[in-house]
Amino acid sequence: MKNIKKYITALGLLTAVVSCDNLQDLNVNPSFPVDVSAQALLPPIEQQMAVGLQFDNRYLGRYVQYFSNATTGNEWDRLGYVANNDQGGEIWKMAYFSIGLNLTRMQEKAIAEERHDITGISKVIRAWSWQVATDYHSELIDFDQAFTQRMSFDYVGQDKVYAEVLRLINEGVADLARTDGKVSATYAAVGDKMYNGDRAKWTKFAWGVVARNLNNQINKATYDPAAVIAACDKSLASNADNALINYNGTVSADSNFNGPQRQNFANFRQTDFMVRVMNGTVFTGAIDPRMSRILAPSIGTSETAPASAANPDPTKYTFVGNPLNSTASSTAGPSRIPNLWGTFVQGTPTTPGRYIFRDKANFPLMTYAEIQFIKAEAAFIKGDKTLALAAYKKGIDASIDFVNSNTVVSTTYPITTTITASEKTAFLANVNVVPAEANLTMSHIILQKYISLFGFGNLEAWTDMRKYHYDNVNIYKTMVIPTGSGLFADNGGKLPYRVRPRFNSEYVWNFGALQAIGADKVDYHTVEMWYSKP
Template identity: 45%
Template sequence: MRIQERSIRKILCASLLTAGLFASTSCESYLDVNTNPNGPDQVVAPQYYLPSIQTGLALGIEFDSRYLGKYVQNWNARDAGDLWDQHGFLASSDASGELWKSVYYIMGANLTDMISKAEEEQKWDFVGVGYLLRAFGWQMLTDYHGEAIVSQAFEPGRTSFDYDTQEEIYAEVRRLTELAITNLERTDGAVATSTLNRGDLIYGGDRAKWLKFAYGLLAINEHHLSNKGSYSPDKVIAYVDKALASNADDASVRFEGSISDDTNFYGPRRGNLNTFRQSKFIVGLLDGTNASLHDNALSVVDPRLPVMLAPAPDGKYRGVTPGVGFTEYEAALRPRNLWNTPTDVVAATTPNKYLFGNNERFPLMTYAQLQFIKAEAAFIKGDKSLALDAYTKGVNAHMDFVKKYVINDPATPEDEVAVFGQRRQAYMASADLIPTDAANLTLSKIMLQKYIAQWGWGFLETWTDLRRYHYSSDVFTGFQLPDPLYGLNQGKPAYRFRPRYNSEYMWNAAALEKIGGLNPDFHTYELWFSKK
């Protein structure tokens, strides 16, 4: 959990460059005010911090999705025997520790300083956004790792840190989010002349959208506790109703894509996903073969299939089995990579496909996602009419989301946009897929449509859903855990990721031992939020 030397110097430099906020002064000379290698001696204007903090948050998720994406079977390895496919982990490695780095190092003291400077200048919108980013970081971190260091996280002079329980972290997320709302609603001070729009890569300084994001986070925080006696479906529904009102409110981080340093992690220029293949599970959800998302007339094609996924050379859509890879198919039948290129040597200028583009925005929260949360909460409450309404809105919203990525191919005579519209109309008219009677709506339909809507970005929320239902194939129809599981798992699936190796296992092992973190099967220990 140690703060890396020179990190703040690098982070502030990146912020200034990303936002384009200074011209002739070099980054080195501008930051020569810093004599402390572990932090800045002088705090700079709030807008200089935001770009790297927001980008770091998105990249933390994207980096670690190379591992978590395999756990939840958004995708799996091209080759057989991948340990992450088997719910394993790589010992003595920082692999899967990027989110930890983002929350503690990239955000870390920089976010604290941004909030302090904004309070000093009475820029309450910056203060609100700062508290909200902190809360969002803690929410993701605890859902990913379980126990984490919160109360002692940024205390000066500490060389060891105690872990807070997940229950305590959930309460802190609520406290910080409510504090964020209070500040975002303030209109006094310097809010009228704020420069939030100069550094905000998510909402461009739109305070109203940040308020909606805050209520979305409260909904997620409460809904994760669906296995607890204190869980309140009504509270979740009320939060969602105050949250994102349409796809126009979706929260996502902007990337320019011109050079590697400002390119989306999933872009072909970065080349981070060349050996990844779509899973059999997602293919089954979109090709109509999944029993819970199946049209009995056998005439409905999900319009999202060709937009989101890549076909094999023969034009058919297939996915890989975890731990098996594409070796189960003959060469002509093997699914292509996520950019749909003939080989895994991918040119940096390869055209964008769905979320896998150099300059594609990376989503953090969407309207469709929240509608499915509302649908599940209403279903649990027993209000199936409300559940069906939210479910239908969620499917429609994700159809709109995907439609943005439909591109007419000049090599084919078809009008791809028109075909998408026709298939969408047929899909939404199918009573098997979109029930006309609320009594026919099932929990499985809600959760599987949510899975589709979060494919390729909402890994943590998807994993939280899988763990809340303990990987149930009754809820997640067609989902099968890898066989065999990783040897150290002792037959159990993963429920958490181990903390960052070069932080905790090298420097904080005594505290880690207290929570069982030195045990070889620690990553299979169930988290507090999913326990009944």
């Protein structure tokens, strides 16, 4: 019996020794590998590029008056913020967590494997993420400290961020041009769901980031419109180059954040200003054909299901907008305002939705129309009105085509058709929309760009608004800027120019660094951006 016990004890010790040699295997989960390929990291990174914008677009939409809350008293409708809360913090999370270290790992893997195309893509995405984050927040974490083991992080000014974006773009474009090593469109396409491994399109996207970066600086003495135009000419060349994040829309997790299945926009209504820039109020009688496709019509005098489905009459609908911080026009009656899906009830998986507010709608990160409006703005500042007018007209044309590609045809309320060729031609021929060269104004350019970005390019629309310092006399005509009690109390009578860093990372763990840049002040969000100052 003693010998048996000794044998068992010895066997146990031997087993323990053998197990110790393979302890590392205990931490390996084949379903969730720790070491993955560069191509496998790319799809979730691209998805998070959209998610960061989508989450925060709900708040930016109020700042730029695309939409308002259906009830009064909302902090964002009053151009403020919610203290001690992560509302408005998703772009920060996207840059430093959701994309953050994953992008670093993807770049390291790509470099080690000589996948120079993926290395280039990673640098372009990083540049894009810094550009988005700084245009939203201003100061960012010092690049040498980000993604390290430090317990606190210092900030660098926006001028340094803008320079870093251009440095990364230059490196990324150079890597995308390489043909040595293991460059392979087929390999990259496995993970690249935005451009299918097409290096030429990624290069165009990169130059679009440059165009944004340079054109944001119109108030600087160093602003060079010729450099902006050159960047635009190297950027997106048609709607086929649009940077789109795709959604299947079958389940909530794979549905567009704007769509009815996700329920994120049930309490939002289009604003009165958004209606005015499309219903002929601002553009002197020119009713924009995109209005009935991207805005939600009120029932008006029309039936929800017309007597003749083959001959519906959408002209009987009315388009009403809700002012910021108001419920005056959104509660009842034939002129009550639907939500952005075109319904008066909560969304469901079977709700069709409208425009980009659909479960299966692709989400744009950048469009050809935007690039053309940037080119028009730069050419106008340069004094080349011929070029400005040509780019401006191309921008409207491309925007109409983009709207058509996202239009769900319906013969019941809300009745919707695609924009016909004759409608487009008539709109572009209207001198109140596309004037003679001598009559083109910056307001024309910025407001048509504003329309083209509705619902997805909220950050770019806000960037323009801050560049022109909320000018509602010369640029944003008829826009009503909140004042008095309509403005958030902590603003101190000022308008917002930045969004505070994410609460649950910075204000909880990095407060000392925030104090150094003044972000501990309640009106920090009203401090003007570096790019918008002379």
